[in-house]
Amino acid sequence: MAQFQLDPAPTASGVTVHILYFARLREILGLGEETLTVAVGSSVASLLAALAARGEVWEAELGGQRLVRAAINQELAAREAILPDGAELALFPPVTGG
Amino acid sequence: MAQFQLDPAPTASGVTVHILYFARLREILGLGEETLTVAVGSSVASLLAALAARGEVWEAELGGQRLVRAAINQELAAREAILPDGAELALFPPVTGG
């Protein structure tokens, strides 16, 4: 499991987020999961912006040009949703089951 | 099979109609089928009126107070439909299958 630290650097009051990538996103990013520490009060949107800032495929997939769905602790979450400490954040393309 | 003759009396140019009664209608009229001879050009409506003129249950069931469906040769038929010679005319209550 990869361990990244995002800017701004996590503080003592940072929250830990376990991120899961699914389907096309997992394949293109070349990563199934990772754990990050982000500032308290970070939203899904701010985390996505931080991930997109990694550039290249991260920017292409998460920078807003493609649809990405988010779920926090296995519940669909809006972009404004605040990440709780220890959250499981899943990021995935629009679903295509059934 | 009962044989009735309706007024007006059939002429040489009368048509023969084989009538089938179904479900509640058959039980109340006490008759499953009968063959009648009616004037050429008679409609379903005119035959129903002639049958209702028998009075009592015939009037009650076929006189217009209760819904009755008609089929000529196994096709649903409107009241204005003309009875062809040798027709099979089915009379029945609204259907309740399924």
Add this chain to the structure above:
Amino acid sequence: MARIAIRVQEHDFDVGAEYALLAGIAEVGAIAAFVGQVRELPGGGLSALTLEHYPGMTEKMLARIADAACERWPLDAVTVIHRFGRLEPCARIVLVLVASAHRHAAFEACEYVMDYLKTEAPFWKKESAFGKDSWVEAHASDEAARERWHAS
């Protein structure tokens, strides 16, 4: 051409077996099915329904309804089986199976066939409950259900 199968019979049918007959068609992505069965009265007491029909006209009418569904939606197969005779609570009455490439066509066509069957196929139900027999009255809601297919 869609495969159409129409059966009017006294004996029971096997839902799984009828479904399996349509499941092997490669172009099919969606199979919608409907089973109507004898429902117990709210407080119990139903002995049976007895279904009467008009042999000959029944099969023609069911075939016509299935044909009309095939003209309206792109279907691969339609099966309609309807029983007659004495049927006790939980007995199967009717099966409609529709196979199509797409689910909306399958769902809509299945419901369309049921709505027309309910209002145009010559079947009549007699209810035996609490030792009394009575003919089931037609529901205005069934006519309304059929009419919406004219509007759309």
Add this chain to the structure above:
Amino acid sequence: MARIAIRVQEHDFDVGAEYALLAGIAEVGAIAAFVGQVRELPGGGLSALTLEHYPGMTEKMLARIADAACERWPLDAVTVIHRFGRLEPCARIVLVLVASAHRHAAFEACEYVMDYLKTEAPFWKKESAFGKDSWVEAHASDEAARERWHAS
């Protein structure tokens, strides 16, 4: 209380057996069913679909959709089974079964469950055809199908 059964599994399911589990409920008059299966491409050439899902969230989401259907219609039972893994043409993908006293509730709830499942349950299909793999794109028509349940 409606009986709700949710299963997410790699192995196949038996449509007839699943149907039979709901057929013995005395208050049930109508059972609507939907089976989605792997459809061959128009000109052929599909090797398989591979379905990925999000274990845990999938089951929760399917249960929530079934619960929502039970709040909206008077249902006696809802079964939802969805497979994952590699599925060849004609393989079954999903089964939705809905039992109710009345047919419109059964039909509508069955279609409702499918419409929400298609747009909210975390499954993704990868298509293998002509030696190439590609992720299936979501259809705007599926979103539109779900949205109509908000309007009515």
